[in-house]
Amino acid sequence: WCSIFDEDEEAEERNRIMIKRFPLHIEVWIEHESGYPKISEIAETIKAELHNKLIDNKEILKYALDIKEGTSTKFYAGDKLGGIICKYIIRYAYARGDAYNPVRI
Numbered sequence: 001w002c003s004i005f006d007e008d009e010e011a012e013e014r015n016r017i018m019i020k021r022f023p024l025h026i027e028v029w030i031e032h033e034s035g036y037p038k039i040s041e042i043a044e045t046i047k048a049e050l051h052n053k054l055i056d057n058k059e060i061l062k063y064a065l066d067i068k069e070g071t072s073t074k075f076y077a078g079d080k081l082g083g084i085i086c087k088y089i090i091r092y093a094y095a096r097g098d099a100y101n102p103v104r105i
Contacts, residue, residue: 017103019093023070026050029083036076043074043084050086063102065091 009022028046032038054060054067061067070087077083095101 013096016096017093018096019065019091021089021091024088024090025085026088027083027085029081031081033080035079036082039076039080039082040074043082047072047084047086054088063092065093067091 007023007025009020012019012021028043030039030042030046032042051069055069068089068091070089072084072086074084075082093103095103
């Protein structure tokens with residue numbers, strides 16, 4: 001089970017360009033019969049997969065200026081349930097007045 005959510009954006013105006021920045025949180029829940037050690041191992045694998053899919057993804061970077069990896073936290077909710085929360089900071093820009101016109105700086 002995976003949840004993705006973001007927080008409020010911060011905006012910076014530069015002449016005719018708007019630059020936005022927002023935190024993105026990805027929370028993945030893991031259930032495994034072996035408990036803590038296996039959940040921890042799976043969480044590390046998921047973290048690596050997310051990093052590989054987000055940070056240097058040319059398709060995403062068509063729209064985002066950059067994506068920076070923030071903190072990640074493993075959590076446990078009982079003997080056989082746990083997960084990981086990975087946080088990223090995403091920055092993107094667009095022409096003022098047209099949020100559908102991505103801009104490269």
